[in-house]
Amino acid sequence: HRKERKRERTQPGRREEFGCEQSLLSRTDGSASFVQGDTSxxxxxxxxxxxxxxxxxxxxxxxxxxxxxxxGLPSVRERSQEQCVRETCEASLLLTLHPRSSLTLILQxxxxxxxxxxxxxxxxxxxxxxxxxxxxxxxxxxxxAISTDGQIITDPTAAQEKESRALMTFAIDSAKRSVLMSSxxxxxSVHELQQCIAVSQKASEKIFQxxxxxxxxxxxxxx
Numbered sequence: 001h002r003k004e005r006k007r008e009r010t011q012p013g014r015r016e017e018f019g020c021e022q023s024l025l026s027r028t029d030g031s032a033s034f035v036q037g038d039t040s041x042x043x044x045x046x047x048x049x050x051x052x053x054x055x056x057x058x059x060x061x062x063x064x065x066x067x068x069x070x071x072g073l074p075s076v077r078e079r080s081q082e083q084c085v086r087e088t089c090e091a092s093l094l095l096t097l098h099p100r101s102s103l104t105l106i107l108q109x110x111x112x113x114x115x116x117x118x119x120x121x122x123x124x125x126x127x128x129x130x131x132x133x134x135x136x137x138x139x140x141x142x143x144x145a146i147s148t149d150g151q152i153i154t155d156p157t158a159a160q161e162k163e164s165r166a167l168m169t170f171a172i173d174s175a176k177r178s179v180l181m182s183s184x185x186x187x188x189s190v191h192e193l194q195q196c197i198a199v200s201q202k203a204s205e206k207i208f209q210x211x212x213x214x215x216x217x218x219x220x221x222x223x
Contacts, residue, residue: 030131034123038113043127051102060095115143142200172204
């Protein structure tokens with residue numbers, strides 16, 4: 001049992017290196033690249049801009065999210081990821097401040113070695129921050145995998161995802177550490193779901209600290 005607990009602590013550590021750069025793209029209103037282990041995503045934000053009449057919402061901005069895979073055309077998987085990211089962004093952005101306008105968030109997958117949806121969420125948040133869009137809170141993504149022997153692995157690699165019996169991604173807000181969005185796959189018990197939420201909330205603290213350090217570094221260079 002002691003050996004198992006030790007594995008649970010040490011296994012996720014290999015993937016816990018984060019990297020981020022903001023303002024990389026010149027033609028966007030905000031951009032960021034986010035790296036988690038060997039998974040990396042580039043995000044670009046456009047807007048607020050003029051919206052097509054058929055997509056216009058009179059009391060808030062219209063948000064469109066596009067996920068581009070590394071190779072080939074977007075599939076059902078990318079459509080599902082787009083919906084998850086859009087739901088999260090809509091929960092944190094103050095869209096009512098820009099009625100009858102459009103916001104577009106484009107996520108380009110550069111490399112996928114597991115935990116892709118959480119990496120997309122983190123890249124999206126950093127790009128929205130770079131664009132200076134008003135938000136009620138920040139958010140981050142945390143992916144958990146449950147192995148066949150019931151072990152919870154945070155930020156799993158593609159190989160660990162493949163061997164797991166359940167995979168969950170949560171979007172956590174920075175204000176109350178509440179769950180803004182969840183995406184689950186596989187079989188798990190209610191208790192395991194609650195465990196994964198608790199683990200994700202704890203892991204989010206490290207990501208929000210990384211956000212703070214990253215922004216602090218950036219502005220200390222420019223001042």
